[in-house]
Amino acid sequence: EAEVAQSPRYKITEKSQAVAFWCDPISGHATLYWYRQILGQGPELLVQFQDESVVDDSQLPKDRFSAERLKGVDSTLKIQPAELGDSAMYLCASSLDGDYGYTFGSGTRLTVV
Amino acid sequence: AQSVTQPDIHITVSEGASLELRCNYSYGATPYLFWYVQSPGQGLQLLLKYFSGDTLVQGIKGFEAEFKRSQSSFNLRKPSVHWSDAAEYFCAVGAPDTNAGKSTFGDGTTLTVKP
DSSP: OOOOEEEOSEEEEOTTOOEEEEEEOOTTOOEEEEEEEOTTSOOEEEEEEETTEEEEOTTSOTTTEEEEOTTSSOEEEEESSOOGGGOEEEEEEEESSSSSOOEEOOOEEEEEO | OOEEEOOOSEEEEETTSOEEEOOEEEOSSOOEEEEEEEOTTSOEEEEEEEOSSOSEEEOGGGOEEEEEGGGTEEEEEESSOOGGGOEEEEEEEEOTTTSTTOEEEOOOEEEEEEO
8 A cells, every 4th residue: 555655753853953854745646745743732734735836834934944845746844943842743644636635654753852 | 714623632432332522613614524543653544534425424444424514513433442443533624615635633532442
């Protein structure tokens, strides 16, 4: 069964350092989402891509977060500088064409110390 | 903007007992509705979805959910719970007339299954 690949699975970083997460969606999926899930809460959309274009980044803290999907395939989410409040699970999901048929990856658990 | 409320933070049921997890949504038109399950440290898996038509939706792992427009609810049910169902469950709503593909999630209900 096709999967969404994410790496790393776990990341511990110090406050003010830079950190990056990688996501490889299911082959052929045009829509890619990055969600952030704080412990005890549901996932919150950070950014949505359609191919290489950003569709929605209204909840992305743009002063410190950036996301790219240069060739419309895999994607990178970056935080610089990391803050204590960024500790969370970062989930990537993809769908065929924005059709809500999400497949989620296993996520990256970020701890900022 | 759409929103989702899951009133029960934590539910405990005995193995073999029936289960109902509550979900209430807020949205001006007919929403798209979803239930996901998340095991500890893992991503989310889609259990079932409602777009239109029959208001009783069947999903994977023996789960079903019923859309009730008059109550703005989409409760998840299972007639007999197995120990492996212990996990966190998230209800989500999509808004097809605004952002295609974006889902807004509730804060989840943690299910514990007693032997």
